[in-house]
Amino acid sequence: MDIPALSTMMSMERLSTNISFAMMSKVLDTAEATSEAMMQMMDAAAVTPGLGDNINILV
Structure with a gap:
């Protein structure tokens, strides 16, 4: 077992x-x-309450 190489490899992994x-x-x-x-x-976006609640349909 190559201890210096193992130590270097562990250090690089860390x-x-x-x-x-x-x-x-x-x-x-x-x-x-x-x-x-x-x-x-x-x-900050402007929100208008009730917008889109009513739809006017002309026949």
Whole structure:
């Protein structure tokens, strides 16, 4: 068994895992910011109460 090679491989795997976690954290932060911005845009949209309740049909 090659101990130095095994140690190097385990270290690289740990680094890869840490990078994956860091990237996932950034993705989640971006998704939260995007969803918050979308919620603010939806709240700011003008809604007219009663719009579309009545339809005038001329025969």
